[in-house]
Amino acid sequence: KPQLVTGGESFSRFLQDHCPVVTETYYPTVWCWESRGQTLLRPFITSKPPVQYRNELIKTADGGQISLDWFDNDNSTCYMDASTRPTILLLPGLTGTSKESYILHMIHLSEELGYTPRTYCCANTEDLETVIHHVHSLCPSAPFLAAGVSMGGMLLLNYLGKIGPKTPLMAAATFSVGWNTFACSESLEKPLNWLLFNYYLTTCLQSSVNKHRHMFVKQVDMDHVMKAKSIREFDKRFTSVMFGYRTIDDYYTDASPNHRLKSVGIPVLCLNSVDDVFSPSHAIPIETAKQNPNVALVLTSYGGHIGFLEGIWPRQSTYMDRVFKQFVQAMVEHGHELS
Template sequence: MPILESKYNPPHFFKNGHISTIYAGLIRQVNGFNQQRERIELMDGDFLDLDWSLSKDESDRLVILLHGLEGDAQRHYITGSAKLFNANRFDACAVNFRGCSGESNLLYRSYHSGATEDLREVIRHVLENKKYNSIYIKGFSLGGNLLLKYLGEQEILPEEIKAGVAISVPCDLHSSCQQLLSPKNVLYAKRFKRNLLRKLRQKQSLFPELISDKEIHSIVTLKDFDDVYTSKAHNFKDALDYYTQCSSLQFLPAIKVPALIINAKNDSFLGETCYPYQEVDKNNALYLEVPDHGGHVGFWGKNNITYTEKRAIEFFMNNL
């Protein structure tokens, strides 16, 4: 489909990408909202925690929400989305990826940008309930990449899957990693690395035979983390093999349900190949919106409702 013209025009202060990113991640608050947790067992013996919130009126429509790297289902970009969906007669299921719900998962493996097997299990669990006729999926950053990979890697999707929206998506993981390693993103990279290393130490205490102090000390960058842990724990050769196999860019041509990608031009996490103009132009199911502003999972909006929260509602309502 043609590239969509964006109407997003925030106040001057929020035209700065870093300010937009930091405000959304550290300052924004979403109040008056409650979730109920459900734990599901996975086929490999591990578990996922799902945080549910329901529309006041009984609904047969569900949105599944997927967070980003080192996020969880209580991040304000998740709760803000769920709250607005609930107000528009969608139930919401916010997924905590393995090890992200406040409790370490049971296996040495955890989550990663291409772990669509876990999303498939969530959808299978939801469909067993037989309550929902229509399922929509919204993913942010890492979760957006996972969503697009899921939509494009399977020849046949459950008929209940109607549409997807992906926000601030690193469609090319290697390109995004290179951006995160650049000086402009040093503070973000340090924060990610600190949290990831803390979790890796927890893994080491549970599985000391699988990771050594020497290997942990060798991790200087986020790419090193993917070389030492992510790739090895999830059966990839190395970080580059992981990025190559799991980047959603290669799966976009095969997507058949309506899918909207919103990536801001001033998103400091995204390289040039994370803006899939050619792929969208050749696939009638794909829509790409590239606002000038918004940062990474930012997109400030009035009344504490972000621009992308409104756009997701509009897109899904047009694909009921």
């Protein structure tokens, strides 16, 4: 069974009553139970439900643009009035987009519930705050939730930790969050993890910034950036410089959500697997979670990083998908019980 860690009896009881999946035993796919196998296979083995997005560009205060992909769900029979239809903001991982299979599954599950999901890939909490207020302003009467996966979850928790209860969001969920960026980086630099994950993700990051190379040449040495062999080297040469941090240690300290968890002011459920090489179990802030009545950690023994595959042939939904669906439905339909 997963370990359920909460800072208060009421949230624990609420989850057991309305989100029972968090107390069910999770059985990983028997031929793919190991952490790295779950992590590597999930993008290839899970289906990609067809989703038609509507894109919106919104302007930021500094003159930049943010791209939002909307799935309007106008065929919803449960919530026919778009102004009160529950809205879910989905934040993908480090190099993810709205076309990731785990995001498409969340969109599909939100559609089944009759909600309006939209996805967004953000760089810092200021951009995220802009998006949250923009989406809320369009449908201020609609229940509004957010879910973040991997780095998307880190951004979401950092935003919630900074803003406390003064957010338009009624609840949030995170999946496979890296709690301590130093510990994550150290784990991913172990030889096998570097070979399987770190180097590939570094090349993805390099590719994404190289497309817009001309925009960055005045601030960073792009040739040096393109020679990075790990995420840490990329962050030292590019990310920390672009966001104005004095050192990479300053950036990694600021990016780690573990020290902000105590200030989260709305109900948040966080699913992690203790065998996740991207988020080592020793860095999961269990004691901090016990001190905040708004936080629930759900910790499984297996699942890897955004894996959580189950069943003999795990094409369809995963344990993570089931947690997402039950939790958002519980908050929309029964969230008043927590207030």
